[in-house]
Amino acid sequence: MRLNFFGVFFLLSLILVAQEKYPTNTFRSPLEIPMVLAGTFGELRSNHFHSGIDIKTQQREGLPVLAVADGTVTRIKVSHWGYGKALYIAHPSGHTSVYGHLKKFGPEIEEYVKKIQYDKQSYEVEIFPEYGELKVDKGNIVAFSGNTGGSSGPHLHFELRSSVSEKPTNPLLYGYEVRDATDPSLVGLFAYPLSNDALVNRSAQKIQLNFTRQADGSFLADKVTALGTIGFGINSFDRQDMAANQNGVYAVKQTVNGRVYLEYDFESFSFGETRYINTLIDYAHFGKYRQRIQKCFKEPYNHLSIYKTLYNNGKIDIEEGMSYTVELLISDIEGNETKLVIPVEGKQEAVKIKKDDTTTKDFIIADKPNNFDLGAAKVYFPANTFYEDFYMSLQKGKDTITIHDNSVAAHRNFTISFDPSQYPLEERRQLFIARLDDHMRPSYSKTYKRDGSFTTRTRALGMYTLVKDSVAPTISPKNFKEQQWLSNYSYLSLKISDDLSGIDTYSATINGKWVLMEYEPKTNTITYNFDDKILNDTQCELKVTVTDNVGNSSTYTGTFFRK
Numbered sequence: 001m002r003l004n005f006f007g008v009f010f011l012l013s014l015i016l017v018a019q020e021k022y023p024t025n026t027f028r029s030p031l032e033i034p035m036v037l038a039g040t041f042g043e044l045r046s047n048h049f050h051s052g053i054d055i056k057t058q059q060r061e062g063l064p065v066l067a068v069a070d071g072t073v074t075r076i077k078v079s080h081w082g083y084g085k086a087l088y089i090a091h092p093s094g095h096t097s098v099y100g101h102l103k104k105f106g107p108e109i110e111e112y113v114k115k116i117q118y119d120k121q122s123y124e125v126e127i128f129p130e131y132g133e134l135k136v137d138k139g140n141i142v143a144f145s146g147n148t149g150g151s152s153g154p155h156l157h158f159e160l161r162s163s164v165s166e167k168p169t170n171p172l173l174y175g176y177e178v179r180d181a182t183d184p185s186l187v188g189l190f191a192y193p194l195s196n197d198a199l200v201n202r203s204a205q206k207i208q209l210n211f212t213r214q215a216d217g218s219f220l221a222d223k224v225t226a227l228g229t230i231g232f233g234i235n236s237f238d239r240q241d242m243a244a245n246q247n248g249v250y251a252v253k254q255t256v257n258g259r260v261y262l263e264y265d266f267e268s269f270s271f272g273e274t275r276y277i278n279t280l281i282d283y284a285h286f287g288k289y290r291q292r293i294q295k296c297f298k299e300p301y302n303h304l305s306i307y308k309t310l311y312n313n314g315k316i317d318i319e320e321g322m323s324y325t326v327e328l329l330i331s332d333i334e335g336n337e338t339k340l341v342i343p344v345e346g347k348q349e350a351v352k353i354k355k356d357d358t359t360t361k362d363f364i365i366a367d368k369p370n371n372f373d374l375g376a377a378k379v380y381f382p383a384n385t386f387y388e389d390f391y392m393s394l395q396k397g398k399d400t401i402t403i404h405d406n407s408v409a410a411h412r413n414f415t416i417s418f419d420p421s422q423y424p425l426e427e428r429r430q431l432f433i434a435r436l437d438d439h440m441r442p443s444y445s446k447t448y449k450r451d452g453s454f455t456t457r458t459r460a461l462g463m464y465t466l467v468k469d470s471v472a473p474t475i476s477p478k479n480f481k482e483q484q485w486l487s488n489y490s491y492l493s494l495k496i497s498d499d500l501s502g503i504d505t506y507s508a509t510i511n512g513k514w515v516l517m518e519y520e521p522k523t524n525t526i527t528y529n530f531d532d533k534i535l536n537d538t539q540c541e542l543k544v545t546v547t548d549n550v551g552n553s554s555t556y557t558g559t560f561f562r563k
Helices: 005-017 107-120 271-280 283-289
Strands: 037-039 053-056 064-066 071-078 085-090 095-105 125-127 141-145 155-162 185-193 207-209 211-213 219-221 224-237 251-256 259-265 307-310 316-318 323-331 337-346 362-364 370-373 377-381 390-392 400-403 414-418 431-436 442-444 448-450 453-458 462-468 474-477 491-497 503-510 518-520 525-529 539-548 553-561
Touching (some): 037 155, 071 095, 071 107, 085 141, 095 107, 224 323, 377 400, 414 462, 474 553
Parallel strands (some): 219 337
Antiparallel strands (some): 037 053, 053 155, 071 125, 085 095, 095 155, 224 316, 251 259, 251 323, 259 307, 323 337, 431 442, 448 453, 474 491, 503 539
């Protein structure tokens, strides 16, 4: 990094920023419309916590995105997935602002990015400009909102991170105003017998508890009888005033007879710990019902740093003849609260629902590596692939293997290796490893072919097999026809698709010159923008080549005209 005046000022500012943990007058809004959220910081997502806020863009794309403070662009990433088109700006306060799912960048940045895309002949790029090379002023238009990457609808993903540690922090702590006078909603309450001898309402298994709303707005659970060490879990969400989205809650606090047993919030977290979300939620319940129960107790393999207070890891020891009042307080960042009271009586009762003691011949010791030969394939689990020891169900098949089910989360990638020797050499090129869903539909798992073995690395348990793909992708014009004049068009687009292994690469030329095609997988569309201004010819010969993940390739050629 070249340490010019701007860089020196930035480094000195890191010392000053400690004086105010969350400055509330430093950052402006990244949009010029009222801030309405489609997603909150720390929200529970698949295998990760949401690291920013999702700001609604009134179901539109193309809204100006503004620099929230003076700064310099330090990173630009363009990807088909994830944040799509994303921009990272470092500020003298020691923070970095992140803007994701963009439609395009501001004029200066767009020109800078397109030059690199054309130099590399690649739509997907990751760029780290020299510090101070692309300076921006507070309020500058740096991009336009969109729906690129893994977005499921138009919005702006916005983050504030530490420029040093890269830890994201809840942006709403910095003075942003979001109208919210709505208490969090409580959807479900669950009790967990945790010790070997524990019972809850005569059950040795997790059970759901009933609760009712009281006159003061709080909730009261039906009286619980229990013995041994138990814990509770909740299914809840929060809503802001101007949105119907079921967003994540900010904080959970559990007290037992007035003593705080557990308290956590989503002030900040690190990306290195985000996959431990699978230990905060009841993952087996999520795998079966797609509902996220947040545990109000901490498992020994849970390494999250979000906890502010812990006593006995949130677990409650119930003794016979004793009474307990458990209170759960669920709150949003504006201080709106939902209170749930659970009366618990320590009582010895006969077991009605016994513990599930299902065993198999294969027992996984989580902190040790595990190898299995399943005939058609071999499976290797590195040490600490899983969070805890458990009995795993493995099934051999002639062509298919089954690795347990989706009730267990894998923290690390494991390896599956298939032996393709039973297939003729000419067929092997078109084979890939596929994961089969509940309806036996295959999805491509990135397949490495070497040394007579097909291998994939994945975190998803389930059914796997080898699948043959002999059909090339399809390519068809979307907004134009052969021999058409396109003088008044701002872009041309084509639809590309592959019905099995999926698209791997695509490229296009016009009159033999490479042109930038922007690929949107959600709509199976590639688009060329005539603003690139690389064409001087009236007659244009377009050639598009698309290749799938096993190497099947298709080429489209066509002619159009422009003045």
